[in-house]
Amino acid sequence: MTVVILILSFLLEASISNVINLSSLFIPLFVVTSLSILYPYFKNQKFIVVAIICGLIYDIAFTHSPFINTLSFSLISLFIMFCYNYINYNILSSNIINIVTIIVYQIINYFLLCIVDYVKFNEMNLLKCISSSLVLNIVYGIIIYLILKGIKKILNI
Numbered sequence: 001m002t003v004v005i006l007i008l009s010f011l012l013e014a015s016i017s018n019v020i021n022l023s024s025l026f027i028p029l030f031v032v033t034s035l036s037i038l039y040p041y042f043k044n045q046k047f048i049v050v051a052i053i054c055g056l057i058y059d060i061a062f063t064h065s066p067f068i069n070t071l072s073f074s075l076i077s078l079f080i081m082f083c084y085n086y087i088n089y090n091i092l093s094s095n096i097i098n099i100v101t102i103i104v105y106q107i108i109n110y111f112l113l114c115i116v117d118y119v120k121f122n123e124m125n126l127l128k129c130i131s132s133s134l135v136l137n138i139v140y141g142i143i144i145y146l147i148l149k150g151i152k153k154i155l156n157i
Contacts, residue, residue, distance in 0.1 A: 001151060002038050005144060006054060009034040014061065026136040027129070029102055031058060032076065033137045036101040037144045039080045040089045051077030065118070072108045079104055091145055098141040099134060106130045 009030040016028045031054055039047055055073025063069055080101055087093045106129050113119045 001148075002041050002050075005038060005148075006031065006034055006050070009144075010054075010057065010061070017062070025132050027133040028140070029105065029133050029137050030140055032073075032102060032105050033098055033141045034144060035073070035077065036080050036098040037094055037141050037148070039084050041148070044081060047081065048074065048077050065113075065116075068109065068112050068116070072105060072112065075108055076101055076105050091142070091149075094145050095138060095141055099138060102133055102137055103130050106133060 013028045013030040016026075016030075020026055020028070035047075035051055035054065042050065051073045052070055055070035056067075058069040058073065059066060080097065083097045083100070087097065107126065110119070110121075110126050110129060114121045119125070
């Protein structure tokens, strides 16, 4: 179930990225959002491995920047694990974790791109990246949470 959602998230993000301009108000980060919502369905070690693999695939498929997203995804996987150790899994907490995860992911990526001198640091660009990636991904996170809850209820897990 989790692998299917991650694959669908990759495909949906790829499709929407082709339609929506990256300078728009809706930047999809569906794979990051899926990871933040799916964590409770994984065991800790497996989650880190899946996140690293997702980051590597993300690097190859979307950014063509070797290992930047692999590092970002591994760091946010640790962040997500840390958050869920202190917060119960429900729709409110999962959305708060999703929002903070998106912000942390954008900050990590922005600083990594600054370190490799791909972009020059600009606070307004960072804030624009963060704000334009929140709305669409919050909605997607709620949808994924409700789908998982429905599947869990149907299968009596």
